[in-house]
Amino acid sequence: MRVLKQVxxxxxxxxxxxxSYGPAPYDIIFCRNLLIxxxxxLQDRALVCLKTLLAPDGLLLVGPAESGLPILHGFASARLPMAFAFTNVEPAKAPRTVAPSKSRFGPATPAPISDVSKVLSPIRPASSNAAKVERSFHPSERAAQSLASVERTANAGRVAEAKELALTHLGEYGPSPEIFYLLGLAQDAEDARSEAIQNYRKALYLEPRHQEALAHLALLLRKQGDIAGAEALTGRLGRIGKRSGT
Known part of the structure; x- marks a missing residue:
């Protein structure tokens, strides 16, 4: 009841x-799946408004398809696992979420993966019984666990590591809409736009209704000046949202 009285x-x-939005600034603003x-x-205008409403050390939470927008307006990733959260700080003060070395992931071929087994299996079985339990997982369950590991790593802001895990998953378990989307997301964060666009398109080829891939691809096309292509994808995203009631 005490909490309810504060609402x-x-x-x-x-x-x-x-x-009038009440007394500002706010410590936390939840703005999920609106900007898309x-x-x-209008996205730029909305983020300018949200930035003025947010406290200097406040948090802005957006949807996964909108995670590329706040950084364009002086926000920085809060590096919170399983959350697309951003702090209201200037770029010069922001913690880096992308590895500074550009040579590690060139546009032609992916960088070599070093000791990925330690990332995928940080805790190894201590006994033969544990090994038997590990081998008892169905391949589809192992693929789901690997995919979840890629997503958790990306959500934590470890972009380069997420990209390595995505490439490893793709080699072991084959193509899927989600892995192409997550790989595109990591490349997008590294500003490898052409590679990100290719993987977003692959995700949409396998799942034409993949809303996150649609939103991110539309944003990238707009950045590259393909306004007509971006508007077409945005309209497609809106129609999907209306049919699904979201």
Whole structure:
């Protein structure tokens, strides 16, 4: 009941400068799966507004398909596992989430994977019985665990490691919409745009209704000046959202 008494509901327009949102600044703002329905101009306006409403050390939480937008407006990844959270700091003060070395992942071929087995299996079986339990997993279960490991690593902000894990997963378990999407996400964070676009398209080839891949691909196309292609994908994303009721 004490928590309930602290709750206040207000209706406001994010783009109305006269709107009242209560006493600001806020420590946390939840804005999940809203920005994906705006064009680039409205996305920029929304993020400027959210930045003014957020406390200097506050957190902004967005959806996975929107995770590439806040960093364009002075936010930095909060490096919180399983959350697309960003801190309200200037780029110069932001913790780096991408490995600074560009030579590690060139555009032509992926970098060699060093000791990935330690990443995939940080705790090795201590006995033969444990090994038997490990081997008892169905291949589909192992693939699901590997995919979850890639996603957790990406959510934690360890982009280069997530890319290595994604490439390893792809070699061991074959193509799937999710692995192509996660690989594209890691390449996107490293600013390897052409490779990211290719993998987002592969994800959509296998799953045309993959909303996160649609949103990220639309954003990349817009950055490259392909406005018509970006608008087409945004319209497609909107139609999918209406049919699914999201």
């Amino acid at each position: 206040r509901f207000r209706l406001g327009n994010l783009f109305d400068p006269a709107a 329905y705006f064009n680039r101009n």
